[in-house]
């Protein structure tokens with residue numbers, strides 16, 4: 001039986017997250033969880049300056065004999081562009097890595113090229129084997145789980161760690177951040193690091209052997225982190241990160257161009273977030289994204305509610321993206337319709353290492369405590385944002 005509709009009185013999360021709970025003031029568990037993360041992972045202005053200076057000195061010191069002292073991932077999006085800008089401002093010597101999964105929009109390509117040229121940052125692009133990768137994406141579509149971004153999300157940190165390890169670089173500077181993406185219902189997503197889950201779905205629905213797919217089993221992450229000493233640094237948590245200010249700055253300084261919604265630089269992602277998730281699963285990712293901005297003081301609740309009134313997909317984009325998506329995935333409209341109507345499934349319906357990852361989540365604060373370098377409040381395995 002479905003529960004009565006309720007929306008948080010502070011943010012805009014609602015009962016479309018079936019596990020949401022509200023306190024006696026009508027404030028939801030996500031707001032409380034945000035407060036806790038902000039307290040643990042963000043700094044006040046004075047503290048952040050000290051920590052950031054110390055972190056930068058540490059990165060420079062450890063990388064002084066290397067051509068690059070850190071690796072950054074670039075997608076053409078706001079967060080990764082901001083990271084590129086910031087590390088150069090701080091005097092670091094980054095190597096940029098871009099993973100081309102075949103779904104870049106023209107704007108994403110423009111943004112990457114313009115940013116790196118302006119900042120004089122070297123780029124390594126890793127192009128995924130399209131036959132394999134698209135087969136894995138189609139397998140995820142047929143699996144009927146909501147998390148069809150997992151094939152991409154798994155491979156990004158795999159490639160960043162592999163590159164850092166190969167080149168003897170000790171720091172991966174990440175754009176994941178608390179201020180704009182902390183809130184996400186756990187039942188809307190699943191841990192993209194779980195290679196067993198990926199292999200299960202591939203075995204059941206895939207048709208092309210996965211031989212070139214850049215994957216990373218958990219023991220290899222432990223090797224990178226504990227043996228090679230590579231640290232994953234969410235640097236935007238060290239500055240006062242405001243999305244609109246960041247956009248204005250990179251537009252002004254780097255000729256960066258806006259593409260609309262969060263992660264809309266990828267055609268796959270905007271089709272997934274703008275159509276597939278809301279239509280099939282009743283999940284509108286704008287809710288957690290906007291709720292995070294409310295909690296971090298970047299937007300009022302009224303502004304977020306009026307933003308939500310707009311269509312989840314820019315009308316002028318939808319039809320061309322729909323046609324492009326089907327053509328690229330080699331799906332007929334009838335076949336895609338069939339996929340959209342298939343019963344919804346969850347990660348629990350497939351073999352996975354969920355038990356391990358749940359345990360890891362509880363263990364991670366301890367791991368952070370044990371391995372964090374002096375200047376780092378948080379340095380650990382890549383998270384699942």
Ligand SMILES: [Zn+2]
Nearest residue numbers: 008011028031
């Ligand atoms: Zn809330």
